Amino acid sequence: MSLIPSGELLIQVFVKEQTLDVQTEDGQWHITPLEWYPTLLRMSETERQQAKIDETGSGIEWPTGFSLGIYGILEGCKEGGEYGNLPAATRT
Numbered sequence: 001m002s003l004i005p006s007g008e009l010l011i012q013v014f015v016k017e018q019t020l021d022v023q024t025e026d027g028q029w030h031i032t033p034l035e036w037y038p039t040l041l042r043m044s045e046t047e048r049q050q051a052k053i054d055e056t057g058s059g060i061e062w063p064t065g066f067s068l069g070i071y072g073i074l075e076g077c078k079e080g081g082e083y084g085n086l087p088a089a090t091r092t
Contacts, residue, residue, distance in 0.1 A: 009057035010070055015040065015048040022060070022073060036078040039066045 012023040020040065021031045034040050040048055047064055054061050059069045068079075 008070055008074065010053045010060065011057070013051050013053055013060050015051050020068075020073070022070070024070070025057075030073055032073060032076070037068070038079055039064075040079075 009025045011025050014021040019031050023029050061067045
């Protein structure tokens with residue numbers, strides 16, 4: 001059983017040049033500027049495109065270890081504090 005209210009589970013995620021676009025199961029799109037997420041801005045384009053919806057449908061994960069939750073996205077929360085200081089994966 002999910003603790004996320006019906007209609008708020010993620011079904012699609014796209015990281016675009018300037019925005020993070022997510023669609024919830026109720027069909028709504030929620031678009032936030034990438035500048036709200038400094039860790040995403042520090043990632044390479046290849047790393048950003050590796051976003052995956054987690055197994056619960058309530059968050060987005062990247063192979064670098066960074067993640068975002070649907071509640072924060074829906075509430076318009078910006079990344080900050082210790083989370084804004086996470087390094088991107090080592091680039092080759």
